[in-house]
Amino acid sequence: MIAFIASLNKELRLLLRDWHALLLLFLMPAIFIVIMSLALAERFGGNEQFQLKGYLVQQTNTPAASSFVQSLSQTSLFDLTEGHAEAELNLADKSYALIIAANFDQALDTPNARGVHLRFAPELGAREQELISAAVHQAFASFYTRRIADELGYDDDYAREELMREGFIGRVDADLSATPTAVQQNVSGWLIFAMFFIAIPLSTTVIQERSQRTLMRLQTLGASLGVIYLAKLAPYGLINLLQLLLMLLLGAFLLPLLGARGLSLAVNLPALLVMGICTSVAALTLASLIATLARTVEQATVVSGGLNILLAALGGIMIPAFIMPPAMQTISQLSPMSWALAGFLEVLVRGGGITDIAAHCFRLLLLSLILATLAAVILKRSNPRG
Amino acid sequence: MLHVNQLTFGYRKQQPQLQDIAFDVDSGDILGLLGPNGAGKTTLVSLITGLLTPNAGSITLDGQPIALGNRQVGLVPQEYAFYPRLSGRENLAYFAGIVGLAGQAAHTAIDRALSLCALQAVQQQRAGEYSGGLKRRLNFAIALLTRPRLLILDEPTANVDPETRKLLLDIIRQLNREGMAIIYTSHLLGEVERLCNKVVLLYEGKLILSGAMGDLLGEEHQKIYLKLTAIPSPELLQSFQASRGDDNWWCFTLPPGTTPATLLSTLEAAHVDYSQLRYGTQRLEEVYLAITSGRRPAP
Numbered sequence: 001m002i003a004f005i006a007s008l009n010k011e012l013r014l015l016l017r018d019w020h021a022l023l024l025l026f027l028m029p030a031i032f033i034v035i036m037s038l039a040l041a042e043r044f045g046g047n048e049q050f051q052l053k054g055y056l057v058q059q060t061n062t063p064a065a066s067s068f069v070q071s072l073s074q075t076s077l078f079d080l081t082e083g084h085a086e087a088e089l090n091l092a093d094k095s096y097a098l099i100i101a102a103n104f105d106q107a108l109d110t111p112n113a114r115g116v117h118l119r120f121a122p123e124l125g126a127r128e129q130e131l132i133s134a135a136v137h138q139a140f141a142s143f144y145t146r147r148i149a150d151e152l153g154y155d156d157d158y159a160r161e162e163l164m165r166e167g168f169i170g171r172v173d174a175d176l177s178a179t180p181t182a183v184q185q186n187v188s189g190w191l192i193f194a195m196f197f198i199a200i201p202l203s204t205t206v207i208q209e210r211s212q213r214t215l216m217r218l219q220t221l222g223a224s225l226g227v228i229y230l231a232k233l234a235p236y237g238l239i240n241l242l243q244l245l246l247m248l249l250l251g252a253f254l255l256p257l258l259g260a261r262g263l264s265l266a267v268n269l270p271a272l273l274v275m276g277i278c279t280s281v282a283a284l285t286l287a288s289l290i291a292t293l294a295r296t297v298e299q300a301t302v303v304s305g306g307l308n309i310l311l312a313a314l315g316g317i318m319i320p321a322f323i324m325p326p327a328m329q330t331i332s333q334l335s336p337m338s339w340a341l342a343g344f345l346e347v348l349v350r351g352g353g354i355t356d357i358a359a360h361c362f363r364l365l366l367l368s369l370i371l372a373t374l375a376a377v378i379l380k381r382s383n384p385r386g
Numbered sequence: 387m388l389h390v391n392q393l394t395f396g397y398r399k400q401q402p403q404l405q406d407i408a409f410d411v412d413s414g415d416i417l418g419l420l421g422p423n424g425a426g427k428t429t430l431v432s433l434i435t436g437l438l439t440p441n442a443g444s445i446t447l448d449g450q451p452i453a454l455g456n457r458q459v460g461l462v463p464q465e466y467a468f469y470p471r472l473s474g475r476e477n478l479a480y481f482a483g484i485v486g487l488a489g490q491a492a493h494t495a496i497d498r499a500l501s502l503c504a505l506q507a508v509q510q511q512r513a514g515e516y517s518g519g520l521k522r523r524l525n526f527a528i529a530l531l532t533r534p535r536l537l538i539l540d541e542p543t544a545n546v547d548p549e550t551r552k553l554l555l556d557i558i559r560q561l562n563r564e565g566m567a568i569i570y571t572s573h574l575l576g577e578v579e580r581l582c583n584k585v586v587l588l589y590e591g592k593l594i595l596s597g598a599m600g601d602l603l604g605e606e607h608q609k610i611y612l613k614l615t616a617i618p619s620p621e622l623l624q625s626f627q628a629s630r631g632d633d634n635w636w637c638f639t640l641p642p643g644t645t646p647a648t649l650l651s652t653l654e655a656a657h658v659d660y661s662q663l664r665y666g667t668q669r670l671e672e673v674y675l676a677i678t679s680g681r682r683p684a685p
Contacts, residue, residue, distance in 0.1 A: 006483020010472065017471045217467040220435045221532070222455025223484045 003223055007231030014205065015235055021201035025239060029194035030250055033186050037251075037260045040182040052132055054096040055083030064147070065104045068116075071143035072098070077135045089121035096120045096132050108144075116140065180320075180349045183263050187251035188344035189317040192337050194247070195240045195279050196311065199287035199304035202236050206291035207300055225379065233284050240280035241273075248272070268353045275347060278361040278368075279340040285371035286336075292378045311335045339363045387413050387567055388434070388536055393443035395433055402441070402591060403429045409586050409596045411536065411567050416558065418582035418599070419571040422678060425588040427571050431538055434569070435461050447536065457485060460534030464541040466521045467528070470514025474505050474524050477513055481528045499527040502557055519550030526554060530561075537561065538569045543577065555581060579670035589678055602673060610638045610646050612653075613662040622656055631676075 015021060056072070058065060072078050078098075085099055099117040101107065107115030118136060120129050142164060149159035160166045180188075209215045218228060251263030287304070294300035312318050315337030321329050332338045343360035346352035388411040396402035404426045411417050421427050432438040434445055436454030445452040447459065468477045478499055482492040500506050503523040508516065513524055526542060539558070543551045558581065562568055572578050578585070585602055587595035595602070613635050618628070626638040626649060638649055646665075653660065 002486050002488045003484050006480050009483070010469065010476075010480040013476065014469060014471050211465075212467050213463040213465045214467040214469070216437060217461060217463055217528070218481075218484055219437060219454060220459070220461045221481065221485050222457060 004227050004231050007223075007228060008234055011205075011232050011235040015201065015239065018201060024197055024200065025194055025243060026246060028197070029190040029243065029247060032190040032193070033183075033247060033250060034255065034258065036186040036190065037183045037255055038258060040186070052077055052096070052135065053079045054081075054094050054098055054132070055087045055089075056080040057083055057085045057087075057097055057099040059085075059100060059102040060104050062105050064108060065100050067147070068100065068104070068140065068143045071139045071146075072136075074142075075135065075139055078139075085119070089119065090123075094121075095124045095128070098136060108147075180345050181261050183251050183255055183260055184345065184348045185320055187247055187263055188341055188348060189312075189320075191243060191247040192279055192315075192340045192344070193308065193312045193317050194243050195276075195340075196283045196286065196308050196337065197304070198236045198239060198283055199290050199308065200301055202232070202284070202287040203291035203294055203300035203304055204297050206232070207294060207297050211296075229288070233288070236284060236287070237277075237280050240283060241276055244272075244276040263348065267347050267351055271347045271352060271354045271357055272344070274354055274361060275340070275343040275357050278343070278364040281368045282336050282340070282364040282371075285368040285375065288375040289371045289378075292375045292382070311337045314338070316341055336364060336367050387411055387415075387448060388569075389444075389446045389449075390434070391444045391446070393430075393433065393440050393445060395429060395438060395440045404433070404588075404591045407443070407588070407593045409584075409593070411569060411584070413535070413565050413567050414562065415584050416562050416568040416570055416582045417584040417586060418578035419569055419586050419588070420575070420578065420674060421588035421594075424590075426591045427588055428540070430588065431461070431540060431569070431571065434536075434538060435459055457532040458535045460529040460532060460537045462526050462529045462537070462539045462542055464544060466513075466525050468513055468524060471512060473510050473512050474516070474520075474527075475500070475509040477524060478509075478528060478531065482531050485532050487531070495531045495533075499530045502530060502560075503527040504553060517547075519546045522546050522550060522554065526557070534566070536567045536569065538571075540571050541573070542570075543572065543574065551577075575671040575674055585670075587674065587677065594677055599670070602670070608640050609665075610640065610649060611664045612636050612638065612660040614653075615659045615661060616657075618653065618656055618658045622652060622658075626652075 056069065058069060072080065080098065081094065083094070083097060085097065087094065087097055089095055089097060097119040099119065101115050101117060103113070104115040107113035116136065118129075118133060120132070145163045146156055146159045149156070149163055154162075209218075215225075215228070219225070248263065248265060252265050253262065256262035286307075290300055290304050290307070294303055312335075314332050315321075315335030316324070316332050317337055321332045321338060321341075324332060339360045343357040343364075346356050346360070350356070390407055390409050393404060393407040394402050395404045407430065409417070419427055419430065429438065433440055434452060436452050436456060436459075447456065452459070469480070472480065475496060478496040479492065482488075482495055487495050500509050503526055505520065505523055505527060508520060513521065516524065522542060522544075526539075529537060542558075543554055546554070555577070558568055558570070570578065570582055579599065583599055585595060585597065585599055586593065611631070613633070615634075618636075622628075623636075626641070628636050628638045630636055640646065640649060650660075
């Protein structure tokens with residue numbers, strides 16, 4: 001017990017004095033969470049109204065043109081600002097210009113004539129261009145149907161209900177809270193990424209102890225490798241839980257100050273803790289395996305860093321899995337980070353409890369068992385006295 | 387105390403790294419463990435500390451087979467086997483904890499080790515900021531925490547300044563006077579010669595020489611070294627058990643009852659002249675080089 005406490009004390013001191021490791025484990029994920037949450041705020045689901053921002057260029061003010069503009073404004077899809085035809089367009093702000101041509105009225109009565117023009121920002125994707133065109137077409141169809149109904153002597157209600165059949169397509173209310181917000185996605189994702197990054201400082205200290213023969217010296221003093229490694233893993237486990245706490249607090253309290261939606265912590269906190277512990281165990285065992293396999297610090301750094309980035313890219317940390325093509329979504333299931341992410345989102349987004357995350361935890365713990373066994377076998381082989 | 391008996395070890399049994407090694411270390415001995423790189427010194431140290439298990443033979447300490455974690459045996463590795471980000475005292479406290487020392491017992495052991503190695507003034511400073519000499523001292527101090535009866539030192543004075551070297555050698559002598567047996571590996575043969583009373587020389591995994599330092603160097607007193615201008619006859623060489631060294635230097639062994647004058651008159655009669663002469667005051671380094679280069683058989 002004295003040996004374990006001494007080892008724990010030593011590891012904590014070493015870790016707290018390693019500024020590079022602390023920056024890597026705490027500052028890096030915090031920066032990622034802030035940047036990515038703010039940058040991707042509009043690309044994720046949530047309760048915010050989706051709107052297409054653009055310029056409205058009205059080259060005629062005839063009653064017909066004004067009526068069409070009114071149709072546009074009735075649909076909440078458009079967020080239009082008055083502008084001029086040559087206004088500069090960009091993705092971040094106004095990505096299109098809707099121009100109501102001077103010949104709008106004449107064009108209405110002329111077959112194949114064009115009365116409305118759309119100009120897009122060059123970098124706007126084809127899918128977004130189609131979406132805007134379709135929305136404008138829908139607004140125009142509404143306006144034109146009303147106009148025909150008016151000419152035939154019917155009222156607006158008749159046009160909407162009988163000609164347009166606006167109520168024909170109903171909408172099944174979706175649970176909007178089931179889709180993660182940018183903050184929920186990024187806090188969970190980059191937290192997991194940072195938790196797995198402990199492989200670098202952990203394997204570095206193990207390799208340094210091996211190459212400096214400190215480990216050998218400890219063995220000659222009668223210390224068991226089991227105690228040494230357990231004491232080594234324990235502080236990193238605590239660091240993982242501290243990462244969990246700090247990243248959640250960052251999401252809940254700092255991000256709202258920066259204009260993002262805050263992370264709600266009114267969730268099942270024990271489930272969140274269990275998810276954190278399971279993720280930490282997986283990260284620690286992976287780090288242990290790397291530490292036993294790598295011969296040099298350089299090898300450990302490259303393997304840990306590279307593997308972490310690969311698992312993150314695959315696991316939906318960097319690019320959310322739900323926007324990946326189906327084949328990639330299947331492949332992403334291979335990454336333990338995707339299991340951890342699914343578990344965290346289950347708790348944070350869908351309010352899941354311990355039973356809801358049991359399957360994710362089981363997968364992580366099973367992987368941990370395999371990794372730990374492999375590490376122990378390799379350690380035993382390389383150190384017959386271990 | 388330490389008895390190494392017909393020790394054989396190899397990672398593969400067909401290719402032994404050490405073969406039939408036998409020697410003893412008694413309380414109060416300082417044994418110099420010598421040999422060129424790759425001779426098997428580190429393997430032997432690993433066997434004595436219990437890190438490796440022999441394929442054949444045995445190692446006993448006071449009649450008991452040696453085992454890993456025996457705190458009667460202390461090891462000072464050549465590498466700085468401690469933590470640079472911890473202070474000297476924190477390092478000692480950690481290793482004290484590893485050996486189960488806590489509270490006052492730990493404080494006493496740490497203070498003694500710091501005092502012996504003259505590290506009190508820098509005990510709160512991080513070990514990574516120490517000079518090479520201070521690092522060597524800390525490396526040494528850690529091994530003293532358990533007050534071992536047998537201390538194995540692997541190149542303890544490599545790359546240190548003369549003051550630290552003197553300090554470390556003084557500590558070794560002091561510990562030895564208190565009854566601690568020392569096994570000392572070093573390539574600094576002059577240092578070994580001055581410090582050790584026994585020598586074990588390994589070469590390609592075999593024990594080439596084992597015995598008292600005095601006996602090894604004492605043999606040289608019966609020898610005369612001459613730089614000759616011509617090569618004597620084989621009969622003359624044989625009668626004085628002569629062997630050739632570098633640069634026309636020849637080593638002659640005086641048979642019992644003869645004097646240097648006998649040799650010189652014999653050479654004069656054979657018309658073999660010499661330009662330089664010195665008596666057998668050869669140092670350990672010369673003996674070592676002569677044996678390892680095959681110019682001289684091991685005694």
